[in-house]
Amino acid sequence: MTEKCNVLILGAGAAGMMCAIRAGQRGRSVIVIDHAKAPGEKIRISGGGRCNFTNIYAGPKNYLSSNPHFAKSALARYTPSDFIALVGKHRIPWHEKTLGQLFCDDSAKDIIRMLLAEMQAVGAKLRLQTEIASVDAVPTGGFRVSTSSGVIETDSLVLATGGKSIPKMGATGFAYRIAEQFGLGMIETRPGLVPLTLEPTQLEKLAALSGVAVPAEISHGKTSFREALLFTHRGLSGPSILQISSYWKEGDSIRLRLEPELDVAEHLKAAKKVNGRQSAQTALSEILPKRLAQHLVERASISTHLADLSDKALNALAAHAQDWQIKPSGSEGYRTAEVTLGGVDTSHLDSRSMQAKTVPGLYFIGECVDVTGWLGGYNFQWAWASGYAAGESV
Structure with a gap:
């Protein structure tokens, strides 16, 4: 039996869950799938278990990309203040360390619980331990994705599967393979924020x-x-x-x-x-x-x-x-790298929506895109901002 939805998001990390929340708030039917046993694994281990969830100084100057202007739109439309307000809504205590870095007082799991609660509130469905067998475009529009639990047909497909960093957490180059499958260019990847x-x-x-x-x-x-x-x-x-x-x-x-x-x-x-x-x-x-x-x-x-x-x-x-x-x-390579530099070439994406310019309905967000932040909460802010931007459009 084939399941249908408006938006299918591959990857239940920071960017994927934020995209699901915003798309759901706009009344879209959303399914998020991930091969992991639990959502937000990188969130869970970040900041020594307390999640450096944003940086109050985050701006385009704090990011590396072949096109340094690409990140401006998303970062301007979903700011650190916006995420702090969401954290405040869920009464999660936090503190500023140094250089504008914000951490949970208690546990990174508070952020994961917050995102899951927001997804549940908008009816977004989460499917874990689900493998993806194939992704194909449907001639009449949309995409058909074969998974280990069945086939899903969707109007919009969002790749939020991250980069190659920390493979023990399940990181793969899956998003890059899909980008190449649909003719999008790639900027050579290498480990970033690494000893x-x-x-x-x-x-x-x-x-x-x-x-x-x-x-x-x-x-x-x-x-x-x-x-x-x-x-x-x-x-x-x-x-x-x-x-x-x-x-x-x-x-x-x-x-x-x-x-x-x-x-x-x-x-x-x-x-x-x-x-x-x-x-x-x-x-x-x-x-x-x-x-x-x-x-x-x-x-x-x-x-x-x-x-x-x-x-x-x-x-x-x-x-x-x-x-x-x-x-x-x-x-030390991807084994200990916190992020992946390079990725999907931003010249092939719309900076406002994160949609592929030549493939309507196909989106790339988060770490898989050629936008990499400094250490200190900047990469999470890019995840929230790019996820929100795509969620506004899908």
Whole structure:
């Protein structure tokens, strides 16, 4: 038996559920299907289980895309304030951490429950543990989708199946295959918001620093981020590294400026005046983790007291901390990447509706589209905004 609906959404994540809610509010009959056992799995694990559900500063400047203007329309029409109002309606307590990042006070599951309640209120049906066998266009209009639980015919088909990041959560490139099936272009995909790795020789030199964290400004070209840096047994991680990873390309170097709020050279010179008998390592340890201070002094081949070091030598030592060039060998890949860069080419989509320009009724939203946000709630805001935009049109 063939089931029919106005809107069929593939993917019960953030974007898919938001699209279902808005389409249902407009009186459309909606079915959402997903192969997972539970909806919103990425929501559940995000933010350490508390879901960094938006960022109050979210705007087009916080997103990477081959067309930086594409995201403007959706982001302007569904803003962080709109989502905060929805959270408030459901009386979910939340707090702001740093840099405009908003988190649930209690659990990310509060956001999932909120979305499910909104879907239920508009009569949207949710089918989990459902596999998709085939997607075909119907000659008279609409689409026919064969699933493990039967055939569904729909006027509008929305792809909200995400990207390739975190495959253990069930991520696949399904949306990309459907885009190519219907002749839409693709921007090459790669892992984003991901730890960077170092080649074995570099790793060996930095082995003693594994587990050390420090405030840092990480730069690639003209782009830089000031957040924590973490040295790991594979290479470099922490928020600042995840941010810069979306801009970094293989073969490029990045610049590390440790303790960017401080002038390390001036600190060393001041320490020399106060107590020239102390070692450079001791002076550095006042502002940097001890293991890191030791590493930097060894790199600079310094073993004398501060009194024996010229200002030029102190400047050179400071440069090891605040002008440190490192060339990563790669990244940890999709296994630990928070997002997927690239995806469905935005030039093939209408920016107001997210509909394919050449295939009426076919929509792509969320992570599968070539729009990728910074770390800190920006990708969820894109999911809400793109889902809402499609829901307005389907």
